[in-house]
Amino acid sequence: MFALKVACLCLSVAVVFGENNQQNGPSDRSATIFQSCIAETKLSGDALKGFRSMSIPKTQAEKCMMGCLMRKVNVINKGKFSVEEATKVAQKYYGTNEAMMKKAKDLIDVCAKKAQSTTEECALAGIVTTCIVEEAQKAGLSGGPGSRSRRTVSPKFRRDAM
Numbered sequence: 001m002f003a004l005k006v007a008c009l010c011l012s013v014a015v016v017f018g019e020n021n022q023q024n025g026p027s028d029r030s031a032t033i034f035q036s037c038i039a040e041t042k043l044s045g046d047a048l049k050g051f052r053s054m055s056i057p058k059t060q061a062e063k064c065m066m067g068c069l070m071r072k073v074n075v076i077n078k079g080k081f082s083v084e085e086a087t088k089v090a091q092k093y094y095g096t097n098e099a100m101m102k103k104a105k106d107l108i109d110v111c112a113k114k115a116q117s118t119t120e121e122c123a124l125a126g127i128v129t130t131c132i133v134e135e136a137q138k139a140g141l142s143g144g145p146g147s148r149s150r151r152t153v154s155p156k157f158r159r160d161a162m
Contacts, residue, residue, distance in 0.1 A: 037068035056133055057126055067125035079119030081128050083112045100141070107135040 038044070041064045043051060050062060057063045070076040074085045090104035111131035118124050 033069065033072045037065055037072065040068050041065045056130055060122060063126040063129075064122040066129055067121035070125055070128070071121060076121060076124055076128075079121065079124065081112050081115035081124060083108055086112075103139040103141055107132065107139055107141070110135050 038048065041061060043061050043065045047059060047061045047065075050059070051057065051065050057066045067076060073089075075082055075089065077085065086108045087105060090101060090108065094100040094104055111128055114131045115124055115128050118127065
């Protein structure tokens with residue numbers, strides 16, 4: 001079940017942990033984004049533990065944290081879910097695996113349609129994340145994307161974010 005959660009949330013939470021071309025390096029940028037969103041949303045204590053468990057965000061605070069993360073990496077842009085940016089994230093994880101990319105693109109398209117119902121960032125993040133989980137289950141995306149696991153988060157980041 002844990003592997004499914006990781007795979008399903010790859011287009012949301014894990015997007016922050018993906019590679020990027022920043023001078024500081026991906027783990028520094030990831031930690032900066034994560035800490036920035038914690039400060040912005042004031043997520044703390046049990047809510048932070050719940051969020052870090054990689055489950056679907058249930059509380060308003062968790063949805064807002066997810067929305068912040070998605071906004072910081074442009075998956076949510078001006079109150080809209082960005083198909084283009086979400087596809088770039090999927091490409092980072094699935095690369096040249098055409099079958100997985102097809103499933104990911106189909107999932108993104110379905111979720112983009114569902115995401116049209118709101119422009120409020122927290123609600124939008126909740127809708128998108130729930131959709132990703134549901135559609136990934138239907139598509140059989142049950143393994144970690146590109147065989148990645150939570151281990152992609154640097155030990156320094158884990159220590160700093162706790």
